[in-house]
Amino acid sequence: MSDPFRIDEQPVPVAGEPPGVDLYDAFARLMERRATLESLLVQERDRIDAERRELALGLLDVCDALDQVLLRQLPRELSGVSAAVDKLRDNLEATQRLMQRNLGRLGVTRMRRSNVADPERCDIVAVEDRAGLPEDTILAEVTAGYWQDGGVLRRARVVVSRLPDTPPEAPDVPAAPAPPADPAAPEPPRPPESPDDTEG
Structure with missing residues (x-):
């Protein structure tokens, strides 16, 4: 019976390095x-x-x-x-x-319109004075903005609000006149005289 652990394979010859080749x-x-x-x-x-x-x-x-x-x-x-x-x-x-x-x-999608102009997504093309709105509230969208592959393809062009430079002036209200002096009112007391003013 032959030994099952005996190695009898012959080594495979390996060709030498080709001449003239620098690996x-x-x-x-x-x-x-x-x-x-x-x-x-x-x-x-x-x-x-x-x-x-x-x-x-x-x-x-x-x-x-x-x-x-x-x-x-x-x-x-x-x-x-x-x-x-x-x-x-x-x-x-x-x-x-x-x-x-x-x-x-x-990969192009339309931007959702927001209420306030975002400088990263919007170009402001016009401004209108609106006293009752916060600054940069979008009043109108001239052209829509679009994304492409997660980045800005084209920014939206919008019209925004701004607060007026001067607040509206309050109407002039005349001051109330001073009440007339009462002739029956007693005279105010006089201050006491100083000792230097008394006769000696």
Whole structure:
């Protein structure tokens, strides 16, 4: 019976180092090539991101045009005026929703309108005096703002309030006249004379 623990495999011959090959130099050249490829990959990603941004900004022009038509030419107040106007508004709103979905494929979402202008997200294009509102309250949104991939693609353009420079003046109220002197009132007592004034 043979020994089960006996090693009888023959060693595999290993070829020697190829003549004329410097492994350290070859490795250094591979690392240099890897760095070059990584740099080209970053450049290609930047180019694609720039094209996506440019495409998204172009689509925002169409969104702005739809917003203006719906806001100025077909406001909600015209609902019920005629079936044709209602149908046109419904079609434009459907087109607007379709644009928003397509923008979503590019990582673009519309900013929610806030009450107060945020300098990180808004550009103030006009200011109106409003005594009853806090400073920088948004009164109107000229164009909407949009995000892309978590960053600001385009800032919103807004009209905000400010407090008037001078508060409104209070009306002039005449002062009340002094009451007339009472002739029956006793005279006030006279101060006592000093000793120097007395005769000796």
